[in-house]
Amino acid sequence: MSEKHNQASRIITFPSIHDALKAEKHCRKAGFKVKLIPVPRHISSNCGMALECLNRDIEEIMRGIRHAELVIDSLHSY
Amino acid sequence: MRTGKHKTVYFDNAASSWPKPERVYRAMDACMRNAGGNPGRSGHRLSLQAARIIFETRESLAELFGVADSSRIILTSNATESLNLAIKGILKTGDHVITTGFEHNSVMRPLRFLEKESKLSLSCIGPSHKEPLDLPLLEKAITAKTKLIVSMHGSNVSGDIFPIAQIAGIAKRHGIVFLVDASQTAGSLPIDLTKLGVDLCAFTGHKALLGPQGTGGLYIREGIVLRALKQGGTGSRSESEEHPEFLPDKYESGTPNTVGIAGLGAGVKYILSTGVRNIGEKKAWLRAYLIKKLQDIDGMRIYGNPASAGLAVVSFTVPEVNSSTIARNLSDKYSIMTRPGLHCAPLAHRTIRTFPEGTLRISLGIFNTTREINYFIRCLKNTIKQAE
Missing domain, CATH: 3.90.1150.10 (Aspartate Aminotransferase, domain 1)
Known part of the structure; x- marks a missing residue:
């Protein structure tokens, strides 16, 4: 994702790298443009990797995550 | 393969399978060359690539064993470690355990070790006239203290297959935890752990799953909580000195055998496609x-x-x-x-x-x-x- 996208992106954090990879796989399968990134310094997280998502997709992504019973820590603005 | 006068004929696949599918060798070579980071620890590309390899292997194993949540598959260094984690992780002093008359030392030695320490009592159930396990006798051996039933799925000596679906039914009726040793059957027979209702299932990576030696795993059903064998670095909750409670991190610590797990993943993918x-x-x-x-x-x-x-x-x-x-x-x-x-x-x-x-x-x-x-x-x- 470009810097431009970062302006309008959201960050999901996870307890573990397993949960982060599971969410990434799930989102990509559903056709969302997401990227695993190191957790930005201003966010506190259990796992060092976080999922960057486009702001416009976030509601649908979160619905999908709840529906699939995937584990996340929290949702942040970039 | 030729070594000397004769072509090598390998008839020892129950000890370790050989040769492996070509893709297993390639996956391990590619892992060493292209995914050399410490899985999930560092956030850079090579670390993420290593974490992906482990994640994909876990997902493939979950698919093979009919497990919906792949975090319930714990990766270990072999079936022996898996069996030790299951047996020592579930039993408490005073518990009674039932097992079969065919078990491998990877089951018998941890059980005898705990028995010698006076921590458990043990019943071994032999065969009936026609079957490798006398099921009615097994059910009769259950006492109020019976915590665990351990059975192999297939014998490494006779090739006999054990009735794990029936044992799972008996265990469930009596509220007893059921541990299966699938060392000889994982990759050889269809195993749907969810349908079977098995609580714990240990497997090795280097036999019929066609991976390299030094790989294995343990399936832990949701609701079963074990005492972990080890604690250490996981790449998660780094600020805490307490070991995390979530899976798979709870039971996996230290840098894993990523290269071996890459080979195991390739072996399991070969099995899924064949x-x-x-x-x-x-x-x-x-x-x-x-x-x-x-x-x-x-x-x-x-x-x-x-x-x-x-x-x-x-x-x-x-x-x-x-x-x-x-x-x-x-x-x-x-x-x-x-x-x-x-x-x-x-x-x-x-x-x-x-x-x-x-x-x-x-x-x-x-x-x-x-x-x-x-x-x-x-x-x-x-x-x-x-x-x-």
């Missing part, structure tokens, strides 16, 4: 062919039930000829790899009355052929004739 049923059918066909040829040899005694469905693991003895002598001759003279003796399962040999001499074991893999079996039978006949 179809575990197709693999099982091919092995059953090779087993029937081998047994038919062996039965033609005078004085041959085959163990297990040759007429029933079994793994491609066949044990036999020939009167007056020691199994070690035959195995050595087959290896030295004809380049045929077999395994003599007790196969790390003295209890099983006591049960089938072949202790302490043991048997000669032939264990076939998916790459073996009837041509190799014919060659082996000719060489075996020569060996017996020379020894007489």
Whole structure:
């Protein structure tokens, strides 16, 4: 994702790298443009990797995550 | 493969499968070259790539075993570690355990160790007239203190298959935890752990799952909580000195065998694309062919039930000829790899009355052929004739 996208992106954090990879796989399968990134310094997280998502997709992504019973820590603005 | 005069015939797949599918070698080489980071620890590309390899292997294993949540598959260094984690993680002082008369030392030794420390009492249930396990006797052995039933899924000595669906039913009725040792069957037989209702299932990566040595795993059903064998770095909750409680991190710490896990993932993908049923059918066909040829040899005694469905693991003895002598001759003279003796399962040999001499074991893999079996039978006949 470009810097431009970062302006309008959201960050999901996870307890573990397993949960982060599971969410990434799930989102990509559903056709969302997401990227695993190191957790930005201003966010506190259990796992060092976080999922960057486009702001416009976030509601649908979160619905999908709840529906699939995937584990996340929290949702942040970039 | 040729080594010296003869092509190597490998009939020891129950000890470790060989050769592996080409993609297993390639996956391990690619992992070393392209994914050399510490999985999930550092956030850079090579670290993420290593974490992906582990994640994909876990997902493939979950698919193979009918498990919806792949975080319930814990990766270990072998089935022995998995069995130790399950047995020592679930039992408390005073518990009673029921197991079978065929178990491998990877089950018996942790159980005997705890028994010696006076931490548990143990009942071993032998075979009935026709079956490797007397199920009514197993149910009768249950007491108020019975915490765990441990059973292998398939015997590494006789190839007998154990009725794990029925045992799971008995365990469930009595509220007892059921641990399956699938070391010989994972990758050879279809196993749907969710449908079977198994609580814990240990498996190895280097036998029928076609991965490298030093890999294995343990399935832990949701709701089962074990005491972890080790604590340490996981790449998660780095700020805390307390070990995390979530899976898979709770039971996995320290840098894992990523290269081995890459190979295991490639082996499992090979099985998923070939179809575990197709693999099982091919092995059953090779087993029937081998047994038919062996039965033609005078004085041959085959163990297990040759007429029933079994793994491609066949044990036999020939009167007056020691199994070690035959195995050595087959290896030295004809380049045929077999395994003599007790196969790390003295209890099983006591049960089938072949202790302490043991048997000669032939264990076939998916790459073996009837041509190799014919060659082996000719060489075996020569060996017996020379020894007489």
